[in-house]
Amino acid sequence: MEHEHDHDHGEEHSEDSGSGHGHKHHEEMFKRKFFISTLLSLPVLYFSQFVSGMLGYTPPSFPGSQLIVPVFSVIIFAYGGLPFLKMAKSEFEDRQPGMMMLISLAITVAFVYSMASLTLNTQSSFFWELVTLIDIMLLGHWIEMRSVRQASGALDELAQLMPDTAEKILEDGTIEEIKVSELEEGDKVLIRPGASVPADGKVFEGESSVDESMITGESQPVDKQPGDEVIGGTVNNDGSLRVEITATGDETALSGIMGLVEQAQGSESKTQMLADKAAGWLFYIALGSGAATAIAWTLAVGFNVTVIERVVTVLVIACPHALGLAVPLVVAINTSMAAQNGILVRDRIAMEQARKLDTIVFDKTGTLTKGEMGVADIEATSISEDKALSLMAGVEKDSEHSIAEAIRNSAEEKDLDIPEAKGFEAIKGKGVRAEIEGDEVFVGGPNLAKSEGFEIPQQLEEFAEKAAENAETAIYLFRDGKAIAAVGLADIIRDESQEAIEQLHEKGIEVAMLTGDSKEVARAVARELEIDTYFAEVLPEDKDKKIQELQDEGKLVAMVGDGVNDAPALTRADIGIAIGSGTDVAVESADIILVQNNPLDIVKLLKLSDASYRKMVQNLFWATGYNALALPLAAGVLAPIGVMLSPAAGAVIMSLSTVIVAVNAQLMKRTQL
DSSP: OOSSOGGGOSGGGSTTTTSHHHHHHHHHHHHHHHHHHHHHHHHHHHHOHHHHHHHTOOOOOOTTGGGHHHHHHHHHIIIIIHHHHHHHHHHHHTTOOOHHHHHHHHHHHHHHHHHHHTTSSOSOOOHHHHHHHHHHHHHHHHHHHHHHOOOOOHHHHHHHHSOSEEEEEOTTSOEEEEEGGGOOTTOEEEEOTTOBOOSEEEEEEOOEEEEOHHHHOOSSOEEEOTTOEEOTTOEEOSSOEEEEEEEOGGGSHHHHHHHHHHHHHHTOOOOOOHHHHHHHHHHHHHHHHHHHHHHHHHHHHOSSHHHHHHHHHHHHHTSOHHHHHHHHHHHHHHHHHHHHTTEEESOHHHHHHGGGOOEEEEEIIIIIEEEEEEEEEEEESSSOHHHHHHHHHHHGGGOOSHHHHHHHHHHHHTTOOOOOOEEEEEETTTEEEEEETTEEEEEEOHHHHHHHTOBOOHHHHHHHHHHHHTTOEEEEEEETTEEEEEEEEEEEEOHHHHHHHHHHHHTTOEEEEEOSSOHHHHHHHHHHHTOSEEEOSOOHHHHHHHHHHHHHTTOOEEEEEOSGGGHHHHHHSSEEEEETTSOHHHHHHOSEEETTOOTTHHHHHHHHHHHHHHHHHHHHHHHHHHHHHHHHHHHTTTGGGTOOOOHHHHHHHHHHHHHHHHHHHHGGGGOOO
């Protein structure tokens, strides 16, 4: 994707290039220049012969009043017009004329001719056309900059995952707090419950579980014991770990991800906008028409002031005001409609490109699924399923384990009465026990049944086998020495995911899934959602590569994700789409953000992209259609029969074109998403 526009590379845009601060700075600059230039234009319009004649009033005359129009016009040209001349420089150097060169041609010719008209024997000048053209182009550019402003905070968000300090274990066993930047390979650190891992390392003492979802995409906390590796930036859960550092600084996995984001940002494709293409053609048409007009009139009547006036008229009206608003107005309405539908657009080119997507790649955890464990299925023998779930929730009431939380949440969602439990006890690595309604009740897996000698009926064993096939974790409820119920726990699939994928398939779009989870989990989700392709156990750098591979096949790829490990892939994709509940870095890496966490919003995005593209094309037709009519008349094609287009008449047609473009853009609000 192109996060900045080709015409933004002039001197006005050299500072802070590509940064959110730079975009904000330029947006404010165009806003300021628009309001000040418009204010300064009022005296020009008021004292203009054309405006006063059209509205039927006589401006006051006083010593120096005849200088008001040219003096204010010079100020506006220098203050408001100069940025366009500077930005035209890069188009000129690249030999790719676009909007900036077209605007620059029109305002320069209008300015030079109007200044010359003060001494030439001519009744016409283009001062009022000059200032209004500059005002409207400043307005269009301000709207454009505001709608596409993009912060580039992805790398900052990644860096913030790393803690500032670490607790280093000294040789005498004491603990010293030091800066993470001072850590060296071989140092030993203490990682307390709830603390972030300061750098990559290997556990040499302690047991705990670590939340690695922001790095690997794994939805469940990963158990760690001596010999296991930990990744810098991940979060320790309930136990203390002592870790020997194996990589610091640029060598860590997180730094590798940061490098991939940076690399992907630097290798974005270049897309020239429709308006720039139209402007490029109009630039050549204007020059050609101007040259043809000069030659024809000189041959017909000889070279005089009338010939110059004809040529200038052609060159000035070749740049329609409407063209400057054709795309920005649609973009502004598009952005507003998107926001009302829970879609935040951070890159307008992404919105334009969305209509051409043929492949959408989803991250699994937190995108197609809720990113949290829940009860996917339940089976009970001697009691009802609701009673079994309420008993399990009662036993797990005081447990902090993720499995306990999943069971409690499922019971609460069903509004079940959770009974009081007494004598809660955690059986390390196997399960929990408690006393409920006078009975001793256990909750745990097969290891608990084995150690306690509990019986598991065949009905529940078959349930557990089926759960395993669906990548669910089977947990049993034991009472009186045997299992009386079982639940299958899994990362719950979002209700909207199924319908979203069905609608994408109807549009002929291929759907793929990337996940750091196991093949079993990926297969189960892909089967249930009828996903075309899935990639499991994918490391962060491989996610980036998978997107690249799809692009190398000639596909236009969107990536939908929410985790830090998705950031390189989000940036690498033609369009990066983050879901709003995702980590800040994923949001910062994306072109489009889905606020509602609803995969169906991707379908809305595609419809909105189609609608806005249609309106852009229609507006460009009206804007350039004006030229098809006005240019030949301005050149004097019908002069032999006495029909001539004066600059004033050209301005009226130009205004009509602008009104049509503005009204047509507003009609986009009727689009049904």
